[in-house]
Amino acid sequence: MRDLxxxxxxxxxxxxxxxxxxVDPLLEPVFAHLDWDHHLPIMVNFWCSMLLGDMTYQGNPxxxxxxxxxxxxxxxxxxxxxxxxxxENFEGPKAEEAIGRANSIAxxxxxxxxxxx
Numbered sequence: 001m002r003d004l005x006x007x008x009x010x011x012x013x014x015x016x017x018x019x020x021x022x023v024d025p026l027l028e029p030v031f032a033h034l035d036w037d038h039h040l041p042i043m044v045n046f047w048c049s050m051l052l053g054d055m056t057y058q059g060n061p062x063x064x065x066x067x068x069x070x071x072x073x074x075x076x077x078x079x080x081x082x083x084x085x086x087x088e089n090f091e092g093p094k095a096e097e098a099i100g101r102a103n104s105i106a107x108x109x110x111x112x113x114x115x116x117x
Contacts (some may be wrong), residue, residue: 003091003096004095004097026072030070062109066113075109079103
């Protein structure tokens with residue numbers, strides 16, 4: 001398995017992960033409104049900025065989550081799918097970093113949204 005050390009690998013992660021989200025009974029309704037052709041490149045840019053430092057992402061990810069009908073359970077499921085996708089497809093320092101960053105981001109968002117498990 002490869003590490004998440006290139007844009008191509010991050011594109012594969014994002015595509016594989018969000019294909020799971022789109023059929024997940026808990027998460028799909030939250031994301032059903034998205035234009036996936038528009039959203040996925042933004043997520044690739046986000047993770048490339050996080051993991052590769054390429055600064056292609058311009059935006060406020062937290063702002064996009066305000067007002068969504070989400071609970072702590074949604075974050076738990078998102079993290080479960082994300083972690084599984086990384087572990088099934090990648091290994092190495094960047095893969096570990098991606099999981100750590102996802103957990104940190106989820107924790108910060110939940111705190112800001114006032115959500116508890």
